[in-house]
C-alpha cells in the first residue's frame with residue numbers, strides 16, 4: 374500500500390520537521406469557541422469558562438494495535454481519533470479538541486502521511502473537533518500515533534465508572550462483536566492473498582463487519598439522545614475491550630454485582646452468520662471481541678419507560694448486590710460467572 378505505483382514518493386527528509394508539520398496541518402480549520410490558539414505556538418490555548426475539562430490519551434503502535442497490510446492509513450487516522458473521542462463520550466461529555474503525535478520511520482513517504490492526516494481531518498470535520506497541536510519525531514521502524522482528546526461537561530452531568538447502584542438497569546448502544554468479526558475476515562483475506570495474490574476477495578457479505586473494524590464511529594449522539602429523553606446515566610464506560618471486561622470495570626469500580634442476559638445482547642445478522650461460518654460462539658464474540666466503541670451505561674429503574682422502546686439502546690441486565698457476583702444468564706437459564714477474557718463455556722465444564 375505504501376508502494377502504490379500511482380502515487381508520488383516524496384521522502385520525509387526533503388521537507389524537514391517544520392515543513393512536514395506545516396504541510397500536514399495547513400488544511401485544518403479551527404472552529405470551536407473554546408479554542409483560543411491552535412497549532413503554531415509552543416502550546417495551544419483553550420478556554421472553558423464554566424465547565425469541567427476532560428483529557429484522555431491513547432497510544433497506537435504498528436504491529437501491536439494495527440497492521441498496515443490491511444488497514445489503509447486514512448482509516449487508521451480516522452480510527453485513532455475515534456478511539457479517543459469514544460473515551461470522552463463515555464464520560465457523557467462533549468469532545469472539542471485533539472492533539473496528534475506521531476513517530477514515523479523513513480519507510481513512510483509524505484504521501485503516506487498525507488493519507489493518515491486525511492483520515493484525521495475527516496474525523497475532525499465529521500465530529501466538529503479542532504486539531505490544536507501535537508509532536509512529530511522519527512522512529513527506527515514502525516509508525517506510532519498518539520492522540521489526546523480534550524472535552525468538556527457541565528459539572529453535574531459527567532458519568533463515571535464508579536457510580537452504578539444496585540437495582541440500576543444495564544444498557545448498551547448499537548450492537549456488539551462486529552468489529553472483531555471484521556478483523557477475522559480481514560486476517561483471512563490477508564492469508565489468502567499471501568498464497569494467491571491474484572485472488573480478488575468477495576467481501577460483499579461482510580461489509581458491515583469490515584466497516585465496523587476499519588471505520589468505527591464514536592457515539593457522539595448518545596449524550597444528546599439521553600438528554601432529550603431526560604435520562605441521566607448513573608455510570609458509563611465505552612466498549613473497547615469487549616462487553617464482559619467493561620461490565621467488570623463498572624461493577625468493580627461501583628462495588629456492585631450484575632446479571633447480564635445472553636438473549637438480550639444485541640447482535641447484527643452479519644455477526645451471527647459469520648460466527649456460524651467461523652464456528653465461533655456469537656455470545657463469546659460479543660463478550661470478548663472488543664473495539665465496538667459503543668457505550669455501556671446504567672440507568673435507574675424509574676427511567677425504564679423512557680428508554681425501553683428506543684432503537685438505539687438494548688437493556689441487557691441489571692446491577693445487583695456486590696456479594697451476588699457478576700454473571701451471564703444464558704439462554705438455557707444457567708448462571709455463568711463473567712470473566713475478563715469473556716465467557717468460555719467449553720473451558721469451564723464442557
Ligand code: ADP
Nearest residue numbers: 394412413414415473474475505506507508509
Ligand atoms: P516544539 O519544538 O515547541 O515542541 P514543534 O515544532 O514540535 O514545537 O511544533 C510546532 C507546532 O506544531 C506546535 O503547535 C505543535 O503542537 C504542532 N505540531 C507538531 N507536530 C504536530 C503533529 N504531528 N500534528 C499536529 N500538530 C503538530
Ligand code: MG
Nearest residue numbers: 507508509510
Ligand atoms: Mg515538539
